Amino acid sequence: MTTDDSISTASRPTAPSPHPAEGTANNDTRTAAISFTGVGKRFGAKTVLDGLDFHVRRGEVFALLGSNGAGKTTCINILTTLVRPDTGSVRVMDVDVRESPAEAKRRFAVTGQSAAVDSHLTTEENLVLLGRLSGLSRRAAKARSRELAEKLSLTAFMSARVAALSGGMRRRLDLALSLVVPVEVLILDEPTTGLDTRSRQELWNEVGELSRGGATVFLTTQYLDEADALADRIGLLDSGRMAGLGTPAELKARIGEDTVSIRGSDGTQLDEIPTDGTVDGLASAIEPWVGRPSRASVSLHSPSLDDVFLAFTSADKPR
Numbered sequence: 001m002t003t004d005d006s007i008s009t010a011s012r013p014t015a016p017s018p019h020p021a022e023g024t025a026n027n028d029t030r031t032a033a034i035s036f037t038g039v040g041k042r043f044g045a046k047t048v049l050d051g052l053d054f055h056v057r058r059g060e061v062f063a064l065l066g067s068n069g070a071g072k073t074t075c076i077n078i079l080t081t082l083v084r085p086d087t088g089s090v091r092v093m094d095v096d097v098r099e100s101p102a103e104a105k106r107r108f109a110v111t112g113q114s115a116a117v118d119s120h121l122t123t124e125e126n127l128v129l130l131g132r133l134s135g136l137s138r139r140a141a142k143a144r145s146r147e148l149a150e151k152l153s154l155t156a157f158m159s160a161r162v163a164a165l166s167g168g169m170r171r172r173l174d175l176a177l178s179l180v181v182p183v184e185v186l187i188l189d190e191p192t193t194g195l196d197t198r199s200r201q202e203l204w205n206e207v208g209e210l211s212r213g214g215a216t217v218f219l220t221t222q223y224l225d226e227a228d229a230l231a232d233r234i235g236l237l238d239s240g241r242m243a244g245l246g247t248p249a250e251l252k253a254r255i256g257e258d259t260v261s262i263r264g265s266d267g268t269q270l271d272e273i274p275t276d277g278t279v280d281g282l283a284s285a286i287e288p289w290v291g292r293p294s295r296a297s298v299s300l301h302s303p304s305l306d307d308v309f310l311a312f313t314s315a316d317k318p319r
């Protein structure tokens with residue numbers, strides 16, 4: 001028997017039913033790390049965010065997933081006070097980002113948007129400079145730089161000029177820079193875009209460690225495997241609304257159960273039988289096929305996050 005992680009178009013559920021957006025789960029904004037409440041944003045005639053409601057719990061890793069143009073960066077820009085929403089409100093650790101932007105900014109760090117990066121300086125010089133600009137003494141800034149370099153495997157690159165760093169090292173430096181001053185909420189906008197598999201894995205490990213240390217992590221990504229590997233909960237953004245929200249397991253369970261596929265020797269699908277994932281369930285699903293002369297093969301399919309994404313978002317919706 002083979003285990004098939006992919007799913008054929010024929011057997012993929014067309015849409016989750018019902019299609020609940022759990023944006024109101026944990027709707028007490030005082031206990032949320034981040035809350036979007038009724039957030040709307042238009043650019044010209046285009047509605048990018050359409051009354052968006054969701055909450056990120058304190059201490060969790062939350063991944064916002066969406067297709068190109070779904071509005072992920074717009075969410076980050078509103079959250080980080082770069083863009084004003086037309087309607088609704090966004091709070092970070094119970095601070096309204098519009099009413100008190102300076103106070104909100106002290107609660108979060110954003111990777112990749114550190115204005116202080118100077119590619120002519122070395123890794124260490126950049127880290128120390130940011131520490132000094134953030135009010136640390138020279139000695140404290142140096143100590144913090146070394147501590148972060150060790151944590152993010154940057155020690156061997158401390159004397160390298162940033163311009164000479166690889167993409168993976170540059171991402172790590174971005175992450176280190178955002179951690180110079182400890183914050184409660186870490187915002188990562190597509191943190192591993194363009195990185196190779198090993199660098200992505202290493203960055204995921206770092207994010208996991210930060211999360212275990214108590215930080216709330218809010219990240220956007222187009223990579224389903226990234227969300228699956230990292231996130232406690234995932235929000236699926238589609239046409240400016242939260243089309244689905246839950247743990248990876250909840251979202252997968254919502255679009256359907258495991259199925260057993262029976263195929264003939266020429267690959268034709270002969271039967272597809274829902275199963276509950278237990279050994280007994282599998283045995284009873286394949287029982288009618290045992291001893292048949294067709295030399296049928298059997299494979300088990302569990303819904304993947306790709307299936308979830310396809311079921312909750314639609315390619316033909318306007319973006």
Ligand SMILES: Nc1ncnc2c1ncn2[C@@H]1O[C@H](COP(=O)(O)OP(=O)(O)OP(=O)(O)O)[C@@H](O)[C@H]1O
Nearest residue numbers: 043048066067068069070071072073074075222319
């Ligand atoms: N300043 C702007 N002016 C006009 N349109 C904009 C502006 N910023 C974003 N948009 C539009 O809003 C939509 C959402 O963009 P956004 O960058 O938030 O999406 P995204 O989910 O981050 O996409 P991607 O994954 O491609 O980065 C897009 O259609 C984009 O063209």
